[in-house]
Amino acid sequence: MDSNELIRETYDQVAPSYDQDEADQVLRRRLYWFVYESLTWNAVAAVLPEGRSLRILDAGGGSGKYGALFAERGHHVTVLDLSPGMLEQAKARFAQRGLLPRAAFEVGTIVSLPFADGAFDLVFCEGDPVSYCTSQYREAIAELCRVAAPGAYVVLGVDNRQSYFLGALESGKKAEAMDILLTGRATCPYGLPVHAFTLRELEDAVDAAGAEVVEIFGKPILFREMLEALGAARGSGFDPWEARQEFLALQERIAHEGYTTAGGHLQVMARRR
Template identity: 60%
Template structure:
């Protein structure tokens, strides 16, 4: 559904020729969001219809954040890919909040049938275009719907994937959303959720000079996405409780990416970058991906930009 821009105060990415400061650009994007006190289906649908034509096309400094999203997508996909059958079996996959088609097309390319569900018709059209370009329309069904009230049968899917923070948009109704996502999974089937991290939202607000907002977020988890919509940022305990109450077994919660820009800053210093010859982070991307993959699964979840929840519906 939606990718949150990283909340940053420093960057080890070298500036591209002619580009503005990537950190300042990102902060400005975040500051331009218009806060909303409530989130409802109509507001969410309307906002994503508005942004759908340019969704996943990057911002004014797309190249500067390319490495961040490369890492984010790598960390998201690798543990999910490991769950998929290797014997040619075709699974039924629910990509809930999957408008845009970024991950849905990956499932289809692997031979699975994907149901892409999104609250925004505009986002679904974006997904349809992606599947069409790749010749995958015979492997997808598009459904307009709300993750908190799925009009889908029980135990219908071999894997449920809900990435891009749809559950965070449900605000106080997030327990219902988690229950719905588990309900439509077959017994024993994986359920994968991507949500906002409260510590990251809190520290991001502080870095942007919004201490009062940071304190409110710390207390109740309420924050705002770059598109001006309210979201719920989670604690690990909230996720543990929601997954258990939904009838699923929690396998892992990890952060993605973890300490990303601080790590790049440290790597730049260690590699001897200078103002005359900046360290080229993009050239070192394979090393960065390997380090992030290791850190993400070594107990640094709370220091991740987002949480990824790996669970399984109880048999």
């Protein structure tokens, strides 16, 4: 089974329950994803123009969580994913919100996109799609930049090598941690191989693809450590969920103040030349 088939099979299996257990997650996990998704979306929303409908590619868009946000704002979204099961979840999400007229759905891989050069006014690829490309991540980034119009934003979410390295060390997997540090080869929570990036790798790959990095930031930043520090500062009775907006504001601040590699993931904001 090649890597695309493995990814497709994994996500087809998890698709029916992919976004349905959030209310039952423990508080810290709920808070983590609230912060992660807010940091992701806020950076993108800040560059969306007012009063103009964009052609947007949500590449590796899965269940359409972010794609639906674009469509709700009046943009036309093409959701592309390897997993037909995930795309069925995306279609159901769009249909429930009355957004199907603003959407198209494609089964495909980001290494070989079935679209013309410059076909989209914004390209969004969040989560692990680029990291799943492992040895082909440069080709994937080149394709994502190719289908962006000149001057258009290309937004990429990828795995952070430092985070994977420290996570392996904390789990007692010291030899594995060393391999991650030197090669970037790692395994995601679903057991799939991923490439975890350094900042230099990202900058070089984006530059080679014909785009200019505007910013790379981490998300979330030192999540566990910051939450513990905030709890200690606020004292007894501290409720992390009730304080989520305050915590998010702190995360927004430090995410853009040089703490990039302390993030669990990295978000690239680039523009095609």
